[in-house]
Amino acid sequence: MTALLEVHDLNVEIPLSSGRLHAVRGVSLSASAGQAVGLVGESGSGKSLTLRAVMDLLPVPATITGGTIVVNGVDVSRMSAKQRREHLSSAMAMIFQDSLTALNPTMRVGDQVAEVPVRRLGMSRSSARARATELLDQVGIKDPERRYRAYPHELSGGMRQRICIAIALSAEPGLILADEPTTALDVTIQAQVLGVLARLRRDQGVGLVLVTHDLAVISGTCEHLNVMYGGRIVEDGPTGELIHAPRHPYTAALLRSVPDPDLPVHRLLSIAGAPPDLLEAIPGCAFAPRCPAVIDRCTTEQPPLAPIGRMRASACWRAHDHEHWPPDIAEPAAGEMRA
Amino acid sequence: MSEELLRIDGLVQHFGRSAGPLDKLFRSEHAVVRAVDGVDLVLHRGETLGLVGESGCGKSTLSRCAAGLYTPTKGTVSYAGEVINGSPSKAQRRLVQMVFQDPYSSLNPRMSVGQTLGEVLRYHRVVPRSEVPARIRSLMDLVGLPARAIDQLPHAFSGGQRQRIGIARALALEPQVLIADEPVSALDVSVQANIINLLLDLKDSLGLSMLFVSHNMAVVRQVSDRIAVMHDGVVVETGPTDEVFSNPQDPYTRLLLSSVPRLAGQTIPAVEAGTA
Amino acid sequence: MTTAVGPVARGRGLAARRPLRMNATLAAGLALLGALVLAAVFAPLLTSWDPIEQDLSRSLQDPGNGHLLGTDQLGRDVFARLLYGARTDLRVGALAVLFPFLIGGALGLVAGWRGGWFDLVLMRVVDIVVAIPFFVLVIALVFALGSGTRSIYIAITLVGWVAYARIVRGEVLVAKEQEYALAARASGLPTYRILLRHLLPNVVLQAFVFSMSDIVLSILAIVTLGYLGLGVPQPTPDWGSMIQEGQAFIFTKWYLAAVPGLAVVITGLALALIADGFVHRSGRR
Numbered sequence: 080m081t082a083l084l085e086v087h088d089l090n091v092e093i094p095l096s097s098g099r100l101h102a103v104r105g106v107s108l109s110a111s112a113g114q115a116v117g118l119v120g121e122s123g124s125g126k127s128l129t130l131r132a133v134m135d136l137l138p139v140p141a142t143i144t145g146g147t148i149v150v151n152g153v154d155v156s157r158m159s160a161k162q163r164r165e166h167l168s169s170a171m172a173m174i175f176q177d178s179l180t181a182l183n184p185t186m187r188v189g190d191q192v193a194e195v196p197v198r199r200l201g202m203s204r205s206s207a208r209a210r211a212t213e214l215l216d217q218v219g220i221k222d223p224e225r226r227y228r229a230y231p232h233e234l235s236g237g238m239r240q241r242i243c244i245a246i247a248l249s250a251e252p253g254l255i256l257a258d259e260p261t262t263a264l265d266v267t268i269q270a271q272v273l274g275v276l277a278r279l280r281r282d283q284g285v286g287l288v289l290v291t292h293d294l295a296v297i298s299g300t301c302e303h304l305n306v307m308y309g310g311r312i313v314e315d316g317p318t319g320e321l322i323h324a325p326r327h328p329y330t331a332a333l334l335r336s337v338p339d340p341d342l343p344v345h346r347l348l349s350i351a352g353a354p355p356d357l358l359e360a361i362p363g364c365a366f367a368p369r370c371p372a373v374i375d376r377c378t379t380e381q382p383p384l385a386p387i388g389r390m391r392a393s394a395c396w397r398a399h400d401h402e403h404w405p406p407d408i409a410e411p412a413a414g415e416m417r418a
Numbered sequence: 419m420s421e422e423l424l425r426i427d428g429l430v431q432h433f434g435r436s437a438g439p440l441d442k443l444f445r446s447e448h449a450v451v452r453a454v455d456g457v458d459l460v461l462h463r464g465e466t467l468g469l470v471g472e473s474g475c476g477k478s479t480l481s482r483c484a485a486g487l488y489t490p491t492k493g494t495v496s497y498a499g500e501v502i503n504g505s506p507s508k509a510q511r512r513l514v515q516m517v518f519q520d521p522y523s524s525l526n527p528r529m530s531v532g533q534t535l536g537e538v539l540r541y542h543r544v545v546p547r548s549e550v551p552a553r554i555r556s557l558m559d560l561v562g563l564p565a566r567a568i569d570q571l572p573h574a575f576s577g578g579q580r581q582r583i584g585i586a587r588a589l590a591l592e593p594q595v596l597i598a599d600e601p602v603s604a605l606d607v608s609v610q611a612n613i614i615n616l617l618l619d620l621k622d623s624l625g626l627s628m629l630f631v632s633h634n635m636a637v638v639r640q641v642s643d644r645i646a647v648m649h650d651g652v653v654v655e656t657g658p659t660d661e662v663f664s665n666p667q668d669p670y671t672r673l674l675l676s677s678v679p680r681l682a683g684q685t686i687p688a689v690e691a692g693t694a
Numbered sequence: 695m696t697t698a699v700g701p702v703a704r705g706r707g708l709a710a711r712r713p714l715r716m717n718a719t720l721a722a723g724l725a726l727l728g729a730l731v732l733a734a735v736f737a738p739l740l741t742s743w744d745p746i747e748q749d750l751s752r753s754l755q756d757p758g759n760g761h762l763l764g765t766d767q768l769g770r771d772v773f774a775r776l777l778y779g780a781r782t783d784l785r786v787g788a789l790a791v792l793f794p795f796l797i798g799g800a801l802g803l804v805a806g807w808r809g810g811w812f813d814l815v816l817m818r819v820v821d822i823v824v825a826i827p828f829f830v831l832v833i834a835l836v837f838a839l840g841s842g843t844r845s846i847y848i849a850i851t852l853v854g855w856v857a858y859a860r861i862v863r864g865e866v867l868v869a870k871e872q873e874y875a876l877a878a879r880a881s882g883l884p885t886y887r888i889l890l891r892h893l894l895p896n897v898v899l900q901a902f903v904f905s906m907s908d909i910v911l912s913i914l915a916i917v918t919l920g921y922l923g924l925g926v927p928q929p930t931p932d933w934g935s936m937i938q939e940g941q942a943f944i945f946t947k948w949y950l951a952a953v954p955g956l957a958v959v960i961t962g963l964a965l966a967l968i969a970d971g972f973v974h975r976s977g978r979r
Binding site: 121122265266267269270273292293294295296298299322332333334336337338339340341343344346347348349350353 | 472473576606607608609610611612614615618633634635636637639640659660663673674675676677678679680681
């Protein structure tokens with residue numbers, strides 16, 4: 080399986096009046112068709128900017144200051160803006176958190192789904208219409224012929240997000256990039272939308288890159304996880320292993336701070352301190368000031384994202400030494416809670 | 419059962435302008451939203467009642483009625499046995515206080531922390547004027563903020579710190595009941611845990627009772643003694659937290675519980691049910 | 695019992711990222727307006743000519759010969775009339791905005807907060823006033839009240855308050871549902887306190903920004919009224935009557951109308967810069 084998307088050493092900076100905010104600091108990741116990759120982190124970790132940089136949709140004034148983005152084997156950073164847009168949009172499509180602003184309020188939703196087939200794939204109007212109806216059906220919209228004629232404001236949030244997924248699918252992309260696609264939705268609707276994404280992946284082999292702050296959502300959807308902190312990936316690996324045996328103290332702490340609906344605990348673990356100031360250079364590990372397992376080396380030397388075992392990597396000097404981490408973070412959270 | 423501090427009887431809250439003279443003249447139709455449509459609820463001394471439901475179910479409206487911010491269309495809200503009906507007296511205000519959802523909009527952007535707390539302390543004469551600065555410092559200490567932050571404006575704080583200020587403001591009046599409306603849903607996961615732990619600590623040390631409103635089943639499970647599940651403006655199920663979670667009676671509660679994403683390397687059970 | 699929290703207001707962190715209290719736009723606007731005000735206040739020091747003294751033997755002189763900008767058809771010094779005219783126009787402009795601002799703002803604040811019949815009646819009155827063209831109404835009022843600066847104030851106030859009432863009411867409708875306003879209510883604070891300390895400072899900006907452009911409109915209204923003979927009575931110098939009188943000589947002595955016109959434009963520019971500067975400073979758009 081060749082990778083559809085390969086990001087190598089990506090850097091994104093935002094110039095501000097008070098300095099340059101180095102928001103993404105050397106992120107590498109890859110995704111293939113049929114595979115679901117998760118990017119999880121808290122606000123300010125750089126996860127959304129990474130995704131937007133990949134799709135060439137960075138908000139002004141953020142700019143890519145380093146690294147390569149290879150899509151379908153072609154390095155897009157060398158292309159002209161027009162070429163890049165064409166190349167990116169033929170291979171990937173994006174869905175956003177706010178489905179209301181992501182849709183054109185003055186256009187029937189069906190026509191919005193049919194737009195790409197007509198304009199870019201050169202379908203006739205009637206066949207594009209049939210295709211759009213079929214896509215609406217695929218994303219689980221009941222009575223698609225009738226819903227075709229609805230305007231966005233006439234639909235619920237969950238319905239609108241399904242429309243957004245249908246629009247994303249209409250370009251027949253190999254990969255869907257999803258930025259917090261269910262964060263604005265209720266849990267019952269969230270479960271349905273995640274179900275749609277999972278089914279598309281299974282039946283049509285569409286790849287997924289999912290960005291979210293919600294570990295539980297990502298753990299149920301993606302087989303591979305990347306945990307971001309302070310603009311870097313601090314740990315990556317297969318979802319199950321990463322959740323049951325985290326090898327970075329931040330991952331461990333984050334897991335322990337997520338409340339489990341099935342098991343009340345005496346108190347949740349909280350992470351003391353605040354995330355790093357990304358306006359400044361960080362000499363060592365960005366998590367060091369908040370890390371219970373910190374050693375001297377952590378504050379002076381930045382740990383590289385180094386492989387540990389098969390398919391896993393952790394950017395921690397004490398990744399191999401996890402049995403000796405302080406007890407409040409060392410124990411695998413989910414394992415203990417599930418026991 | 420112990421003392422009832424907060425009681426809601428047959429509460430109905432409809433929104434939409436009440437028909438004015440012009441509307442009667444033109445016989446216009448009114449789009450009335452039945453946000454809360456007949457709810458009975460009781461909060462006893464020392465307990466935490468979790469109120470859960472999805473967006474639009476009326477839980478926020480209900481909590482604002484309970485805090486005396488809206489005058490109910492029908493039904494009553496009582497504090498410690500006395501009916502307040504939308505306009506609590508100064509003394510009743512002090513009994514029940516509220517923590518709001520959005521730490522970015524719940525603080526006046528033009529008032530420093532000290533001004534925000536001092537205003538409330540002075541107006542209600544919680545302590546003599548001369549002791550206000552000392553009380554502000556002790557409130558800051560209570561919620562874990564450094565005293566040097568007193569003169570800062572809200573924008574200088576992170577979301578979690580702002581929520582601490584909001585909690586300090588509620589506690590300034592030494593209430594017996596705290597109504598927390600989605601107090602952590604605007605915060606990052608690790609900060610959420612901080613604020614939840616703070617609320618639980620304060621509840622124990624100050625002997626508070628709490629109405630904890632949230633859409634997040636997992637969070638509600640961690641904090642509540644009893645829970646009430648709301649759907650479409652009515653409470654569909656109430657009971658001790660463990661019982662409701664382990665043996666939900668109402669079909670809606672069951673759907674809600676099965677939809678909650680779980681931390682695990684396996685798929686969510688409700689997925690296929692939702693898309694079939 | 696509580697966990698440690700992060701540092702408050704890091705030196706170069708979030709606090710440093712907020713907009714500066716003074717910015718270039720605001721500074722430029724204030725400097726420009728300050729210069730105009732100083733010129734008006736110190737007019738007697740900047741010119742030795744009397745703005746109303748006529749000398750028909752020296753009418754319509756070109757600039758030079760002791761008259762910096764020449765003389766008008768009655769032999770009055772144009773530069774002196776320009777400086778003294780600034781006194782009239784800036785004062786009338788500011789006062790003609792101050793009263794509508796205060797009255798309209800207060801009514802809008804109460805209407806937005808209370809709603810109900812008060813709001814209903816007030817907004818219908820606003821609709822009626824807005825439905826009649828501004829100048830038609832002002833001219834009719836000045837005509838009825840008799841010409842003179844006092845009539846101009848009253849007429850502009852009677853018409854101008856509606857804009858402020860609308861702006862402030864709209865802002866209050868949004869702000870009163872903000873959680874800080876709810877929080878103030880939940881704290882049991884009295885209504886006057888919530889209105890004046892919590893809502894007013896947060897809703898006044900839009901009205902203030904509008905008032906800056908409104909001052910220019912008032913000055914233009916005075917110019918227009920002067921043109922119709924309903925403005926500031928002669929011989930008090932003001933830019934409006936200067937433009938009107940200079941217009942007769944537009945092909946030979948173009949600067950007679952152009953210079954006071956330029957003064958109006960510069961005043962407008964200064965006020966627009968101040969308004970932009972304030973919006974920028976508050977971090978709103």
